[in-house]
Amino acid sequence: MPEAVDVAVIGGGVLGLATARAILHADPARSVTVLEKEDRWGAHQSGNNSNVIHSGLYYRPGSLKARMARAGGEEMIRYCQAHDVPVRRTGKLVVATSEDQLPRLELLAERAEANGVTARRLDRREIAEREPNVAGVAALAVAETAMTDFGAVCRAMAEELTGLGAVLRANSPARSFAAGGDRTVITTDRGEIRARVLVNCAGLHSDAIARAAGDRPSVQIMPFRGEYTEVRPGRADVVTNPVYPVPDPDLPFLGVHVTPMLDGSVHVGPNAVPALAREGYRWRDVDPGLLARLARDPALRGLTRRYWRYGLAEMARSLVWRLHVREVRKLVPTLNGEDLRSCGSGVRAQAVRDDGELVDDFVIDRTARAIHVLNAPSPAATSSLHIGAHIAADVFEHLGQDEVARAVRASTTA
Numbered sequence: 487m488p489e490a491v492d493v494a495v496i497g498g499g500v501l502g503l504a505t506a507r508a509i510l511h512a513d514p515a516r517s518v519t520v521l522e523k524e525d526r527w528g529a530h531q532s533g534n535n536s537n538v539i540h541s542g543l544y545y546r547p548g549s550l551k552a553r554m555a556r557a558g559g560e561e562m563i564r565y566c567q568a569h570d571v572p573v574r575r576t577g578k579l580v581v582a583t584s585e586d587q588l589p590r591l592e593l594l595a596e597r598a599e600a601n602g603v604t605a606r607r608l609d610r611r612e613i614a615e616r617e618p619n620v621a622g623v624a625a626l627a628v629a630e631t632a633m634t635d636f637g638a639v640c641r642a643m644a645e646e647l648t649g650l651g652a653v654l655r656a657n658s659p660a661r662s663f664a665a666g667g668d669r670t671v672i673t674t675d676r677g678e679i680r681a682r683v684l685v686n687c688a689g690l691h692s693d694a695i696a697r698a699a700g701d702r703p704s705v706q707i708m709p710f711r712g713e714y715t716e717v718r719p720g721r722a723d724v725v726t727n728p729v730y731p732v733p734d735p736d737l738p739f740l741g742v743h744v745t746p747m748l749d750g751s752v753h754v755g756p757n758a759v760p761a762l763a764r765e766g767y768r769w770r771d772v773d774p775g776l777l778a779r780l781a782r783d784p785a786l787r788g789l790t791r792r793y794w795r796y797g798l799a800e801m802a803r804s805l806v807w808r809l810h811v812r813e814v815r816k817l818v819p820t821l822n823g824e825d826l827r828s829c830g831s832g833v834r835a836q837a838v839r840d841d842g843e844l845v846d847d848f849v850i851d852r853t854a855r856a857i858h859v860l861n862a863p864s865p866a867a868t869s870s871l872h873i874g875a876h877i878a879a880d881v882f883e884h885l886g887q888d889e890v891a892r893a894v895r896a897s898t899t900a
């Protein structure tokens with residue numbers, strides 16, 4: 487017999503889990519199943535990232551990112567504290583390494599103010615007092631930033647969900663979808679699930695899942711790998727708190743930063759190079775299907791046309807160690823090549839519009855039976871509790887529970 491549920495969530499990353507949690511907190515009588523293709527929670531983006539709870543500094547005022555990051559980050563800190571997940575408020579510096587970056591730093595200071603983030607301007611001397619190894623002509627000191635472990639957040643949410651009565655199925659890829667009356671029938675390796683509402687939080691596969699479910703996604707996913715290097719333990723005191731460069735406003739990436747993790751290691755990264763497979767964690771992970779799409783799909787060809795200069799420079803820094811070290815030394819001149827070693831990567835599910843433009847804000851498509859989360863890059867882990875509540879409100883509207891939907895929406899900043 488197929489399993490009949492109110493809501494099936496595809497993807498056991500932080501967003502799928504946070505959505506299931508928000509649904510069951512608002513209405514414990516709903517039946518919710520989470521399908522995850524891997525054998526653990528948070529196996530992809532949610533478990534392979536910088537673990538920074540962002541302050542909401544960067545985002546265009548009024549955007550979903552801006553509305554959700556500030557309050558979402560504070561809620562995430564409280565969640566970690568309540569569930570024994572490591573968390574520490576560290577603050578961070580955003581450092582201009584040359585005079586020509588000062589206008590962009592000033593723009594960030596204005597955004598901080600508009601978004602309710604505490605950012606204090608520092609001069610050269612004040613930077614040196616706080617971070618003696620960092621070179622900068624000016625900086626913003628942001629108070630609210632915190633560090634956590636989003637993999638541990640996912641495990642805590644999974645445990646909480648079991649207590650709330652959700653059915654959590656790891657090792658359960660959703661293979662195909664069909665309409666069955668007023669339900670979507672999802673085929674997995676272990677039978678069928680008939681769901682009134684489908685929530686697609688499949689990250690790197692979310693556009694493919696939307697298409698398989700019979701919908702036309704408004705954007706498509708291009709995987710961008712973020713590679714990290716690690717500072718050798720003897721130099722782990724090189725910075726005391728996270729240090730970021732001034733980001734390029736034309737790109738949805740924050741630039742290579744130096745981040746002391748809660749386990750005592752110091753990570754440098756991530757860069758942003760095109761991955762050659764959806765789960766392309768290394769250069770040798772190549773999916774010929776993705777390469778064929780890059781060659782023939784107008785959106786991905788547009789992407790290449792628009793960003794080739796940036797892409798080539800990032801690829802060069804990824805492949806030529808000397809160029810990577812030179813880039814890191816702009817921010818921390820006392821680091822040398824011998825102080826750094828490669829230490830893994832994460833792959834971002836980055837949405838691209840039909841005209842090839844990289845999408846900055848979160849994108850959530852709603853159709854008659856489904857909600858597809860199609861762009862949830864950083865700071866979506868930070869904001870996941872709020873995004874989850876936002877999606878849960880949509881779910882209740884689909885289920886005809888408008889009162890509950892209104893109450894859930896009122897609990898978010900969106």
Ligand SMILES: Cc1cc2nc3c(=O)[nH]c(=O)nc-3n(C[C@H](O)[C@H](O)[C@H](O)COP(=O)(O)OP(=O)(O)OC[C@H]3O[C@@H](n4cnc5c(N)ncnc54)[C@H](O)[C@@H]3O)c2cc1C
Binds near residue numbers: 497690859866
């Ligand atoms: C390098 C890097 C650094 C980042 N740094 C930060 C940061 O410091 N702070 C921050 O807030 N955000 C950061 N982010 C962004 C953050 O990690 C993501 O926004 C967040 O993890 C997205 O969560 P998700 O649940 O949407 O995706 P994911 O965690 O990728 O989860 C999607 C899940 O869907 C599953 N899935 C896919 N297809 C199927 C299927 N057919 N059936 C069943 N399951 C399926 C996958 O296995 C996966 O587990 C970073 C991301 C990267 C890559």
